[in-house]
Amino acid sequence: MFRKIVAILMFVSFVAMSTSGLLMFVINRTSFTLQMHPVHKVFGLVLVLTALAHITLNFRSLRAHAKARAAAITGAMLVVALVGLYAVAMSNSVPADTAAALDALAQKAEQQMEGQ
Incomplete structure (x- = not known):
């Protein structure tokens, strides 16, 4: 169940x-x-x-699937892409003053939407 x-x-x-x-x-x-x-x-x-x-x-089944070469290569490529995209995103920081202003605006908008 x-x-x-x-x-x-x-x-x-x-x-x-x-x-x-x-x-x-x-x-x-x-x-x-x-x-x-x-x-x-x-x-x-x-x-x-x-x-x-x-x-x-389903851990045993997933482990068995990962033993297939094509699946392992595909998984490895996706992990590399994921790590690469995270690296790009994390290195592309928003200036602190802009981030603070955006966060404040978003918080204000969320509070207004909750009050509707």
Whole structure:
């Protein structure tokens, strides 16, 4: 029963994350991103938790899949891409005064949206 619950939670959270992410990508406005932020944030957490449960429940199978050369190479390439993108993102810092102003504006907008 636990596996079934994990599978359904993972599916629904994947749908929520992918649709909210795609909407934020297509409707590239900060105001819309702020609107979608709660959905994306909550279901992102659910997706991470269910993915960890999925990995735990299927670890032997995943390890067996990783032994296939094509799967190992694909996984390695994705890890390199992920690390590279994180490196680029982390080295592209926003100036402290701009970041503080943006954070304050975002917090104010979120508080106003909660008060509606």
